[in-house]
Amino acid sequence: MDTIGEFLTRIRNAGMAKHEKVDIPSSNTRVGIAKILLDNGYIRSFKVAKDGKQGVMRVYLRYDEAGKHSITAIDRLSRPGRRLYVKSKEVPQVRNGYGIAILSTNKGIVDGSTAATQNLGGELLCQVW
Numbered sequence: 001m002d003t004i005g006e007f008l009t010r011i012r013n014a015g016m017a018k019h020e021k022v023d024i025p026s027s028n029t030r031v032g033i034a035k036i037l038l039d040n041g042y043i044r045s046f047k048v049a050k051d052g053k054q055g056v057m058r059v060y061l062r063y064d065e066a067g068k069h070s071i072t073a074i075d076r077l078s079r080p081g082r083r084l085y086v087k088s089k090e091v092p093q094v095r096n097g098y099g100i101a102i103l104s105t106n107k108g109i110v111d112g113s114t115a116a117t118q119n120l121g122g123e124l125l126c127q128v129w
Contacts, residue, residue, distance in 0.1 A: 004029060005076045008126055011043075015061055015069035026055035032109030033102055033125070034059060040100050040111065042071050042128055077101075077124045087121040099129025 007030045014022035024030065026048050034046045034057065044060040062070040078084040086092070086103070091112045094101050101112035105122035115122070 002076070002080050003027060004033070004125060005079070007033065008074050008076055011059060011061070011071065012074050014059075015071055018063070018067065018069075019061065021058055021060045024057045024059060026057040029104070029109065030057060032104075036100070036102055036109060036111050037071075037128065040128075072129050074126060074128045076126050078126075084124045085122065086124050088115065088119045091116045091121070092124070092127070094127045095129045099127055101127045 003025075007024055010022050010024050031046075031048060034043065037043045038046060042062065044062045046057055046059045049056045049058065064070065091103065092101050094112065101115075102125045103110055103112065103115050103120070103122045104125055105115060105120040107118070107120055109125075110118070110120060114120075
């Protein structure tokens with residue numbers, strides 16, 4: 001099962017349905033992706049609630065004044081059947097800088113600009129614009 005793909009799909013579907021929030025099972029990778037989305041202004045906030053099992057992450061979505069979701073597209077690039085790795089010099093620029101790429105590196109989950117400035121390569125998880 002592709003847990004990152006499920007996380008991105010839940011956010012995409014909740015945004016299209018104009019939901020205020022979406023509940024997702026929590027993991028360290030999902031929390032890292034949510035932090036990057038929060039830092040770049042694609043979501044309002046998120047909370048992780050501990051329960052007896054895995055924990056639940058509640059993501060609060062962001063909309064503009066017209067009611068349009070702030071995430072136009074969110075695409076999974078590396079999949080379990082086809083992993084996609086990039087070197088530090090090959091980190092893609094999404095939509096000429098209007099979007100972000102999210103990578104899993106040995107320093108944790110980072111966005112594309114941070115990976116380029118810190119000279120980090122890794123698995124290219126997704127791109128958002």
